[in-house]
Amino acid sequence: MKLPLLPTSVVGSYSMPGWLERLKTEYFARRISRHDLDEIHDNAVKAAIKDQEAAGVDVITDGELRRDNMMDYFLERLPGVQIDRSSKKFYYDFYNCSVQGKLPMALVGVADDFRFLRSFTDHETKFCVTGPHALTKRIHNEFYPNEEALATDLARVLNLEMKELVKAGAKVIQIDEPYYSGFPDDLDWCVKVLNTLVEGVDAKIVVHICYGNRYGKPSWEGSYRYLFPRILDAKVHQLTLEFARRGGEDLDLFREFKPPFELGVGVIDVKTQAVETADMVAERVRKALEFVPAERVTVLPDCGCFHLPRDIAFAKLCAMVEGTRLVRKELGQ
Amino acid sequence: MILQLNHLPRKTSAASAQDIVVTLQSLLEEGHLEHEQFANLCVHLDWIQYKQNFREAVTVIPCAEEPSGGLPFFEVHVDLRQIAQGALRAEMLKAMAPANPDFGHPRAVQEERVLLEEFRPFRTSIAWRFNRLYWQRLADWEKSTGRGYEEALPGGKSDANHPQAVADGVADFWTLVRDLDVKKQLPAEIFVLEIGVGMGTRAGLWLDRFHKLDQERGTNYYPRVRFLLGDYSPATLERSKAAVRAHMDQCSFVVLDALNPMQTLSFLRHKIQHIHMTNVYDNLPDEEMARRDGRLYVVEVRAYLPAGDAERIAKEYELSARDLGRCIERLLEAGPEHFADRARGVNFWQQVWAAMRLEERLVCVDDVRAESLPGELDRSRLDEILREAPSDVRFHLNSGALESFRNTLPLLSTRGYLQVQDIFVTHWSEYQLGFHGPGKLDGSIVNWVNGLLLRETAERAGYDVHFAPFRYREGSRTSILYTTQRE
Numbered sequence: 051m052k053l054p055l056l057p058t059s060v061v062g063s064y065s066m067p068g069w070l071e072r073l074k075t076e077y078f079a080r081r082i083s084r085h086d087l088d089e090i091h092d093n094a095v096k097a098a099i100k101d102q103e104a105a106g107v108d109v110i111t112d113g114e115l116r117r118d119n120m121m122d123y124f125l126e127r128l129p130g131v132q133i134d135r136s137s138k139k140f141y142y143d144f145y146n147c148s149v150q151g152k153l154p155m156a157l158v159g160v161a162d163d164f165r166f167l168r169s170f171t172d173h174e175t176k177f178c179v180t181g182p183h184a185l186t187k188r189i190h191n192e193f194y195p196n197e198e199a200l201a202t203d204l205a206r207v208l209n210l211e212m213k214e215l216v217k218a219g220a221k222v223i224q225i226d227e228p229y230y231s232g233f234p235d236d237l238d239w240c241v242k243v244l245n246t247l248v249e250g251v252d253a254k255i256v257v258h259i260c261y262g263n264r265y266g267k268p269s270w271e272g273s274y275r276y277l278f279p280r281i282l283d284a285k286v287h288q289l290t291l292e293f294a295r296r297g298g299e300d301l302d303l304f305r306e307f308k309p310p311f312e313l314g315v316g317v318i319d320v321k322t323q324a325v326e327t328a329d330m331v332a333e334r335v336r337k338a339l340e341f342v343p344a345e346r347v348t349v350l351p352d353c354g355c356f357h358l359p360r361d362i363a364f365a366k367l368c369a370m371v372e373g374t375r376l377v378r379k380e381l382g383q
Numbered sequence: 384m385i386l387q388l389n390h391l392p393r394k395t396s397a398a399s400a401q402d403i404v405v406t407l408q409s410l411l412e413e414g415h416l417e418h419e420q421f422a423n424l425c426v427h428l429d430w431i432q433y434k435q436n437f438r439e440a441v442t443v444i445p446c447a448e449e450p451s452g453g454l455p456f457f458e459v460h461v462d463l464r465q466i467a468q469g470a471l472r473a474e475m476l477k478a479m480a481p482a483n484p485d486f487g488h489p490r491a492v493q494e495e496r497v498l499l500e501e502f503r504p505f506r507t508s509i510a511w512r513f514n515r516l517y518w519q520r521l522a523d524w525e526k527s528t529g530r531g532y533e534e535a536l537p538g539g540k541s542d543a544n545h546p547q548a549v550a551d552g553v554a555d556f557w558t559l560v561r562d563l564d565v566k567k568q569l570p571a572e573i574f575v576l577e578i579g580v581g582m583g584t585r586a587g588l589w590l591d592r593f594h595k596l597d598q599e600r601g602t603n604y605y606p607r608v609r610f611l612l613g614d615y616s617p618a619t620l621e622r623s624k625a626a627v628r629a630h631m632d633q634c635s636f637v638v639l640d641a642l643n644p645m646q647t648l649s650f651l652r653h654k655i656q657h658i659h660m661t662n663v664y665d666n667l668p669d670e671e672m673a674r675r676d677g678r679l680y681v682v683e684v685r686a687y688l689p690a691g692d693a694e695r696i697a698k699e700y701e702l703s704a705r706d707l708g709r710c711i712e713r714l715l716e717a718g719p720e721h722f723a724d725r726a727r728g729v730n731f732w733q734q735v736w737a738a739m740r741l742e743e744r745l746v747c748v749d750d751v752r753a754e755s756l757p758g759e760l761d762r763s764r765l766d767e768i769l770r771e772a773p774s775d776v777r778f779h780l781n782s783g784a785l786e787s788f789r790n791t792l793p794l795l796s797t798r799g800y801l802q803v804q805d806i807f808v809t810h811w812s813e814y815q816l817g818f819h820g821p822g823k824l825d826g827s828i829v830n831w832v833n834g835l836l837l838r839e840t841a842e843r844a845g846y847d848v849h850f851a852p853f854r855y856r857e858g859s860r861t862s863i864l865y866t867t868q869r870e
Contacts, residue, residue, distance in 0.1 A: 072763055140842070144870055265845025265869070268653055268797050271568050322652070 051174050055383045056335065056349055056374050057108040059314070061258055061290065062120075062178040062224065063354030064098040064113030065363035074118065074141035091116045092166065099171050101360070105367035109174040109222060112167040114354065118142055120180045120226060121188045128207065129156040131189065148190040153203045158211040161218045168219050176256070177220050179208060181227035182247060183240045198239040205247035212251045224256040224290070228353075231261045232269055234276035245285050256314060258290040258353075266321050266357030274300040278307045290314030292352035294334060295321055304341045313342045316352035317373065318366045323358065325365045331373020336380075344381055349374045385425045387775075390817045391463060392430060399428055399463050406472050415476065423456035425675075431462045433822025433829070437510070437684075437741040440465040441478040444743045446680065456675070458745075496687040497707065502744060505670040505684045505821070506782055510828060512715045513736055514666065517826030518616055520718050520729075524826050527729045533581070535825040536662075542804055543585040543661035545855040552802065553592040556657050560604050563656075563798060573604060574655040576611040576648070576794065578641050579663035583623025586612050589659075590630040605633070611648075611655075613639040641667060642783055643790040655794045661804040664832045667783030669821070673745055674769060674776050679762075680745035682777070692738035700731055711735055736826055757782035760836070768839050772811040779808070779819060779833045788837055792844050792866075801846075803864040807834035809850045834864065845869050 070090065077087045098113025117123035118141045125145060126133050130153040137146035164177045182204035186197050194200040212223055225247065230240060248255045259277065262269025274291060281289070289309065293301065293316045304313060317334040318326055331349075338347055349370060355363040384407065388400055403426055410416045416424075431438060444458040459478065466474060477495075500509050517524060525531055533541045542548070556575075563569040577586050590610060597605040610633050614620050620636040627634050639647040641663050648655075671682040688696070688707075697707045710731070713721045719728030748762065757780065772778070791801060808819060808831050820830035838848040846866040853861035 068761075075767075262797075265843075267793070267795075267845055271570065271797055 051172075053108050053174060054378065055344055055381060056347055056378055057174075058106070058349045058371050058374050059109035059176060060102060060107060060111055060367070061260075061316075061350055061352070061354050062111050062114050062176075062226065063117070063356035064101065064111070064115065065355050065358050065360040066115065067094065067360055070094050070115065071141065078138065078141055095166065096170055099167065101364050102367065103171065103173060105364060106371035107173070107367055109176050109348075110167075110171060111176050111178060112163060114178065114356070116163060119144060120178075120354075121145075121185065123160070124158060124180050124185060124208075125188065127158045127160065128185075128204070129154045129158075144188055146190070147188065148192050149194065149200060150192045152193065153207055155207060155210060157214055158207065160211060161214045164215055164218050164220055174222070175220070176222040176224055177215055178224040178226055178258075179212060179215075181225045181257075182208060182243050183227050183233075183236060184229045187229050187233070197236070198243065201239070201243045202246055205243045209247055209249060209251065212247070212253070216251060216253050220253055222254045222256060223251065224258055225286070226258050228258075228260050228262050228269070230259050230277070231272060231274075234272075237276065237280050241280055241284050245283070248285055254288065255286040256288040256290055257284065257286045258314070260292045260316075260353045261296070263320065263353040263356070268295070268321065274303055278303055278309075282307060282309055284311075286311055288312040288314050288348065290316070290348070290350060292316035293338070294319040294326070294352045298334065298337045301338055301341045312346040312348060313338065314348045314350050315342075317349055318351035318370050320351050320353050320355055320358060320366075323362045325362060326369045326373070328369050328372035328376055331370050332376040333373075335374060335377045339377070344377075384421055387425065387427045389427055389429050389815060391428055399461075402471055403428065403461065406475055409472070410475065410479075416479070420457075425456060425458045427458060427460045429460055429462050429818055430464050431818045431822070432464075433818075433820075433824075435737065435823035436462075437686075437739065437821055437823070438462050438465070439474075439478065439689075439740060440467075440470070441474040442743065443478045444682075444745060446675075446745045447683075447747070495690040496740075496742070497690060497693040497704065499686040499688065499708065499711065499739070502683040502685045502742075502746075504681055505741075506668040508684050508741070509686045509715070510684075510739065510741065510821070511668050513732075513739070513826065514828045516715055516718065516732070518619075521616070522618065523719050523725065523729045524733075527726065527733065528825070531582075532825060532827075541581065541584075541661060542853055542856060542859055542861045543581065544588060546588060548804075548853070548855045549585060549588045550592050552659070553589060553596060557593065557596050557600070557602075557604070559656065559798060559800075561602065564602075564604075568798070570654070570796075571607060572609050572654075573607045574609045574611065574651060574796075576613060576644070576651075576655050576658045578613045578639070578644060578658065578660045578791070580612045580614050580619065580623045581661075583612060583626030585659070585661065586610060586623065586634070587626035587630070590627060590633060594630070608633050610634050611637050613637045613641075613644065613647075615640050642786050644787070645790045645793055648794055652793055654796055656796050656799045658791060658794060658799070658801045659803075660801075662806075664781065664784035664787065664803060664805045665820075665829050666827055667781070667787055669783055669828075669830045670780050672748070672778060672780055674772065674774065674778075675745070677774060679748040679765070679769075681748055683744050683746050684741040685744075686739055686741055688735065688738050689740060692734075696731070696734050696738065699734075700727075733826070736823070741821075757785045760785065760840075764839075768835065773815060776811060776814050778811070778814050779830055781830065781833045781836060784832050785836060785840055788840055789844065792841070792846060795866075798868070801864075801866045804853060804861050805864065806831045806860050807837075807850055807862045807864060808832065809834040809862070811835065834862075837864065841866060842869060 073090055076082045094115040095112045098115055102110040122145050125131050125147050132148045134146040167175055182201040185204055186201040191200050215223060289311050315338040317331050335349055411421050440462055442460045446456050580586055594605045612623055617638055673680045673682055693707055697704055702710055714732055719725050719732055722728030822829045834850055841848040847869045849865055851863045853859045853863055
């Protein structure tokens with residue numbers, strides 16, 4: 051499928067409806083069955099797909115509505131990770147978990163969720179995988195000598211899963227690494243681990259790095275300068291960063307370091323319910339184009355829309371699409 | 384009949400309970416009370432610590448309608464502090480008259496009251512307009528009574544201004560700032576916000592202390608501090624300037640509504656490192672709910688003046704009974720200057736306020752519109768929260784405090800924290816162990832704050848809430864709420 055110039059996409063999650071939150075909690079309280087919850091998830095995902103299509107987004111996801119949060123979706127499936135199932139109060143809380151021995155090499159088992167997405171849309175799709183660095187920060191490590199060793203083994207396991215996703219038809223896979231910004235000193239080994247993760251994976255690899263979006267608020271502050279020049283060694287195709295909330299100052303880094311990869315530019319602030327206008331979006335895209343050629347830019351929200359009410363999230367995506375169209379028109383497309 | 388001894392001084396409990404049982408038994412035997420009514424009666428014995436409050440010595444609280452179609456139950460609340468010796472039977476008869484028209488009481492209670500409004504949730508009661516007037520015309524009130532509002536507090540002064548509490552708070556804040564600095568995450572401007580600044584005393588103490596600590600440690604953070612003093616009263620903000628005179632370069636004065644600080648300060652979203660409030664939540668619009676036999680009820684109120692008080696006030700101000708209501712309305716709209724003699728206007732205000740009482744009734748939540756629950760608190764969530772509560776409990780919803788809380792948290796920076804000094808209920812059982820408002824403090828209203836609902840709201844917004852006792856003054860009932868980031 052040929053994508054237009056300045057393709058639009060989402061970072062991953064779509065608005066989590068209040069009713070779905072309540073039903074997830076009902077499941078944890080053992081008042082509804084796993085079978086019922088799976089059916090509920092199927093229907094919620096179909097609705098998220100439809101919303102993204104209706105908004106006109108070019109590359110869509112399943113809205114990640116099956117996920118309690120970006121960590122547990124993988125951690126509870128990862129062989130060798132011990133989960134304390136009593137450690138959650140709310141469905142979106144993180145499980146307490148640990149690793150007490152070497153991680154076995156086995157599939158995680160999320161490819162079926164990608165297949166479900168593929169079967170309900172003709173749009174280009176993307177599947178998001180939480181990166182080894184972020185997962186490492188949530189695991190109590192009782193076996194590996196250090197975080198890098200644990201993250202490297204996580205990368206090897208997830209590499210198998212990413213290849214399984216490719217077999218299932220995935221052409222774009224996004225690695226979510228929001229904790230880079232909180233632990234910039236880790237970056238040296240993070241890039242090595244990232245390259246282990248993507249080795250031999252025949253798909254377009256996107257890395258999303260933000261400043262956190264837990265509970266709809268940032269977890270850290272600072273500048274993306276910490277990424278450079280080390281990130282230039284990453285064997286990825288696109289770097290997706292947040293610029294709407296933080297402003298476009300760090301765009302200059304792309305002129306200064308001339309990275310070999312594309313830029314996914316965040317033009318929608320997902321930490322406020324104020325809906326951007328198409329003009330605001332267009333202005334943010336134009337700003338990005340001062341630093342990166344249009345052929346190498348994808349337009350996205352800053353991060354997932356998980357915390358936004360559905361009507362707000364939809365309106366923001368519509369504004370993003372409309373604003374991008376304005377710029378395409380200016381470029382003669 | 385259920386008799387509930389809620390929170391009584393030990394000496395009076397047994398005797399009072401006996402008196403109540405004997406009195407009600409005699410009313411039953413004499414035919415003043417039907418057997419079915421007796422069976423549906425719940426009597427609460429209270430000891431209300433606020434000398435000024437909105438209750439009669441005996442208050443009957445009917446249930447508007449029994450959802451199952453059975454006989455409505457009603458509650459009788461007896462304030463043993465108010466009841467004069469030997470007056471129980473007469474007070475009981477008088478209060479129960481509307482519940483039983485056959486009581487044969489010479490005048491229906493309704494006729495003994497000048498109603499100021501129709502039944503409604505407390506939050507929208509006229510009582511809150513009086514509360515607002517008090518803060519808007521504080522100087523008039525203080526001039527009339529000859530004492531500042533802080534002197535009217537139970538301890539005679541505000542816990543906000545305790546020097547050691549302020550010093551400890553500053554030390555904690557300095558540690559945070561230092562940590563951010565070490566991690567290269569300290570912004571150029573360090574924003575601090577106090578909401579509800581009173582005389583500005585705490586802000587002044589805080590800045591004095593921070594400046595000194597900064598100098599002692601040679602960190603040079605003080606020039607980067609932007610201290611915002613926020614209050615909805617421009618007059619209060621003006622008055623607070625004297626207390627921070629030495630730090631004017633660091634201070635900004637912002638008129639804001641404590642219910643929604645974000646509305647005014649949206650440009651500081653995620654930028655404020657520390658927000659402090661003392662005794663703000665306990666004075667924000669509030670309503671109560673009750674759970675009885677598993678069902679949830681809103682406590683609706685109707686403000687009134689006892690007929691005797693109304694007659695006395697009307698006579699003193701040469702008003703007809705009809706004009707009294709109009710005069711009160713004008714007072715609330717225009718303040719005491721509605722009267723040609725302003726001091727006389729303040730006196731009228733004070734007399735009306737002192738006499739004002741609240742009638743109450745219970746309305747099943749299924750009967751009221753969903754909007755009566757604040758913000759993100761819907762019925763299913765409330766039911767979830769109440770799972771841990773006793774089956775029969777009356778509690779404060781503190782919708783104003785919840786609204787304020789929810790609209791304050793987004794201002795906090797990534798590592799920022801909120802600190803609230805107030806009177807909190809932190810366990811459901813406390814509602815059965817004491818009276819938690821509303822009470823009157825001079826011209827304002829005071830309610831204890833439901834910390835359990837705040838905790839729930841905070842968790843959903845990404846914060847854990849902790850309560851620590853205010854250990855700086857012996858006997859203080861204040862607690863300190865502070866937030867930490869939730870993972």
